Amino acid sequence: MLKFPEQVDRTKRIQQAFAFWIARGIAFAIIGILFLILFFIFKRGIGVLSWEFLTSMPKNGMTEGGILPAIVGTVYLVLLSMLIAFPIGVLSGIYVNEYAKDGPLKQFIKMMTNNLAGIPSIVFGLFGMALFVNQLGFGASIIAGSLTLALLALPLIIRTTEESLKSVEDTFRHASFALGASKLYTVRKVVLPIAFPNIITGLILSIGRVSGETAPILFTVAAYFLPKMPQSIMDQAMALPYHLYVISTSGTDIQTSRPIAYGTAVILILIVLIVNLIANYLRNYFSKKVKMK
Numbered sequence: 001m002l003k004f005p006e007q008v009d010r011t012k013r014i015q016q017a018f019a020f021w022i023a024r025g026i027a028f029a030i031i032g033i034l035f036l037i038l039f040f041i042f043k044r045g046i047g048v049l050s051w052e053f054l055t056s057m058p059k060n061g062m063t064e065g066g067i068l069p070a071i072v073g074t075v076y077l078v079l080l081s082m083l084i085a086f087p088i089g090v091l092s093g094i095y096v097n098e099y100a101k102d103g104p105l106k107q108f109i110k111m112m113t114n115n116l117a118g119i120p121s122i123v124f125g126l127f128g129m130a131l132f133v134n135q136l137g138f139g140a141s142i143i144a145g146s147l148t149l150a151l152l153a154l155p156l157i158i159r160t161t162e163e164s165l166k167s168v169e170d171t172f173r174h175a176s177f178a179l180g181a182s183k184l185y186t187v188r189k190v191v192l193p194i195a196f197p198n199i200i201t202g203l204i205l206s207i208g209r210v211s212g213e214t215a216p217i218l219f220t221v222a223a224y225f226l227p228k229m230p231q232s233i234m235d236q237a238m239a240l241p242y243h244l245y246v247i248s249t250s251g252t253d254i255q256t257s258r259p260i261a262y263g264t265a266v267i268l269i270l271i272v273l274i275v276n277l278i279a280n281y282l283r284n285y286f287s288k289k290v291k292m293k
Contacts, residue, residue: 038269041262041265041266041269042266044259044262045259045261045262045263045264045265045266046263046266047259048259048260048262048263048266049263049266049267052066053066053067053263054066054067054068054071054267055068056068057069057227057228058070058225058227059227061225061253062225062243062246062247062257062260063253063256063257063260065227067240067243067260067263067264067267068229069226069227069228069229069230069237069238070238070239070240070242070243070264071240071267071271072229072230072237073142073221073222073230073237073238073239073240074211074239074240074241074268074271075271076142076146076230076233076237077142077145077146077149077210077217077221077237077239078149078207078210078211078275080142080143080146080233081145081146081147081149081150081153081210082150082153082203082206082207082210084146084147084150085149085150085151085153085154085157085206086157086203086206088150088154089153089154089156089157089158089161089202090157090161090199092154092158092161093157093158093159093160093161093162093164093165093199094161094165094187094192096109096110096113096158096162097161097162097165097166098165098183098187098191099183113155113158113159114155114159116154116155117155117156117159120215121152121213121215121216122215122216122218124148124151124152124215124216125148125215125216125217125218125219125220126219127148127151128144128145128147128148128151128216128219128220129144129219129220132144132147132148132220133219133220138234139234139236140219140220140221140222140223140236141220141221141233141234141235141236142221142230142232142233142234142235142236142237143233143234144220144221145216145217145220145221145222145237145239146221146233148216148217148220149210149213149216149217152209152210152213152216153206153209153210156202156205156206156209157199157202157203157206159202160198160199160201160202160205161195161199161202163198164195164196164198164199164201164202165191165192165195167195167198168191168194168195172190172191172194173186173190173191176189176190193286196286197283197284197286197287198283200279200282200283200286201283203279204275204276204279204280204283207272207275207276207279208272208275208276211240211241211268211271211272211275212241212268212272213241214241214242214244214245217239217241217242218242221236221237221239222236222237222238222239222242222243223236223237223238224246225238226238240264240267240268240271241268243264244261244264244265244268247260247261247264248261
C-alpha cells in the first residue's frame with residue numbers, strides 16, 4: 001500500500017486512513033451480500049441436485065424430472081452467440097482503436113456503441129423477433145436466439161477490446177514500425193498479443209451476461225415446455241434462465257416446482273462460475289505467455 005511521506009501532516013494521514021476504511025468496509029459489504037445471496041440459493045437448491053436431475057427430461061408440467069434440455073439449450077446459446085459476437089467485436093474494437101482516424105466518424109461510432117450498451121435487453125428481444133424470427137424466417141430457433149444474444153454482447157466486447165488496445169504503450173508500435181513492419185503485422189503480432197489477456201475479460205463478462213439473460217430469448221428461442229433435445233440450430237430449445245422464470249412465476253404448480261426452481265438457479269450459477277474459471281485460466285495463461293516473450 002502507498003504510504004504518505006513523513007512530512008505530511010497528521011490531518012491528511014487521518015483523512016487517508018478514514019477513506020481507506022470506508023472503501024474497505026464497502027468492499028467487504030458487497031462480498032458479504034454476494035455470499036448471502038449464494039447461501040440463500042444453495043441452501044434451498046442443493047438438496048434437489050442429483051445425477052437424475054441433471055440428465056433427465058422434465059415431467060408432469062415441469063413439477064418433476066430434470067433439466068437436461070434447459071442445460072443443453074443454454075450451452076448452445078452461449079457458445080453460438082460467443083462464436084458470433086467475439087470475432088466481430090474484437091475486429092470492430094481493433095478498427096476503432098487502430099485504424100479509424102480521430103474525427104466525427106470515430107466519435108459517432110463510439111457514441112452509438114455506448115448507446116447500444118444502454119438499451120434494455122427486452123428491446124433486443126423484440127428486435128430479434130422482428131428481424132431474425134419474422135423477417136429472415138429463422139422462426140423461434142437457437143440461431144435466432146444466439147444472434148440476438150450476440151447483438152447484446154457486442155458493445156461490451158467492442159469497448160473492452162478498444163480499452164485493452166489503448167492500454168498498450170505506443171513504444172511497442174513505434175519499435176515495430178522502426179523495424180520495417182507494416183501496420184497490419186504490428187497489430188497482429190505485437191499489439192494484439194499484449195492486449196489479448198484483457199480482451200478475454202470482455203469475453204468473461206459477456207458470457208456471464210448472456211448466460212443469465214431471459215428477455216432476449218423470450219421471443220426468439222425459449223420454449224415453455226419441450227422435453228426433447230434440439231437436433232439443429234434451427235430448432236426451438238429450452239434455456240435455464242427462461243425455465244427458471246417460468247417455474248417460478250407461471251408454472252402449472254408453482255409451490256410443487258419451487259425446489260426445482262432453486263436447483264435450476266444453482267446449476268445456472270455453477271455453469272457461469274465454471275465458464276468464468278475457464279476464461280480466467282485462459283487470461284492468466286496468455287498473460288504469462290506475453291511476460292515470457
